[in-house]
Amino acid sequence: MIEIARVPAFRDNYIWLLHEPDSGETIVVDPGEAEPVLAEADRRGWRINQVWNTHWHADHTGGNAAIKAATGCRITGPAAELGKIPTLDVQVKQGDRAHIGGYGAQVLEIPAHTAGHIAFHLPEAEMVFVGDTLFAMGCGRLFEGTAAQMWHAMQTLAALPPQTRVYCGHEYTQSNGRYALVAEPDNAAIATRMREVDAMRARGEATLPTMIALERATNPFMRAGSAEELARRRTEKDNFSG
Numbered sequence: 001m002i003e004i005a006r007v008p009a010f011r012d013n014y015i016w017l018l019h020e021p022d023s024g025e026t027i028v029v030d031p032g033e034a035e036p037v038l039a040e041a042d043r044r045g046w047r048i049n050q051v052w053n054t055h056w057h058a059d060h061t062g063g064n065a066a067i068k069a070a071t072g073c074r075i076t077g078p079a080a081e082l083g084k085i086p087t088l089d090v091q092v093k094q095g096d097r098a099h100i101g102g103y104g105a106q107v108l109e110i111p112a113h114t115a116g117h118i119a120f121h122l123p124e125a126e127m128v129f130v131g132d133t134l135f136a137m138g139c140g141r142l143f144e145g146t147a148a149q150m151w152h153a154m155q156t157l158a159a160l161p162p163q164t165r166v167y168c169g170h171e172y173t174q175s176n177g178r179y180a181l182v183a184e185p186d187n188a189a190i191a192t193r194m195r196e197v198d199a200m201r202a203r204g205e206a207t208l209p210t211m212i213a214l215e216r217a218t219n220p221f222m223r224a225g226s227a228e229e230l231a232r233r234r235t236e237k238d239n240f241s242g
Contacts, residue, residue, distance in 0.1 A: 054131025080116025
């Protein structure tokens with residue numbers, strides 16, 4: 001079994017540490033900063049071998065250089081964003097694979113938030129690392145891509161097995177859920193989930209990871225029936241103040 005540690009960073013980022021006990025390998029996913037990652041790995045006795053980046057934004061790559069300097073790790077990320085992630089050692093695209101111990105990770109191209117955004121799907125471990133494309137009850141802003149690309153990305157992720165655990169880059173669930181209640185006011189599953197989310201946040205608990213099945217039932221962007229509907233909902237969410 002792959003062990004997972006969640007490392008909070010900045011205001012609402014999550015950096016993910018994966019450790020495979022049989023091989024002793026440890027991977028960092030989207031380290032926006034180095035210090036808390038190195039401290040957590042040291043506390044657990046884990047030696048960092050790799051960094052996986054889902055996209056180029058600094059709050060996901062800012063710790064690359066310092067972690068590499070401290071550990072000698074290899075950094076893997078989207079080939080399409082090589083020009084914006086100068087620390088990359090390995091560039092990957094759709095259909096390529098990365099590995100941690102005996103587990104393979106399939107690279108999925110899911111552009112929209114950024115032009116070359118990717119996800120890492122580990123089918124045997126039933127987990128996917130989605131960066132800032134899919135959030136619990138939400139999706140990323142369309143900084144470099146289109147609503148059609150985001151809709152396609154949502155369909156790609158929705159097609160993963162329902163029990164797949166989803167590791168996102170930010171703790172946005174509560175604000176996303178407030179919009180979801182407005183987008184689908186008759187969706188009882190959203191109302192139920194929001195009661196749980198509000199209680200978790202009141203206790204200071206993280207709401208991630210989520211699951212594909214839960215997003216299929218409660219995420220208004222994954223549930224959008226067309227790119228046009230997703231575009232409308234994305235605009236509404238961008239202007240939402242609830």
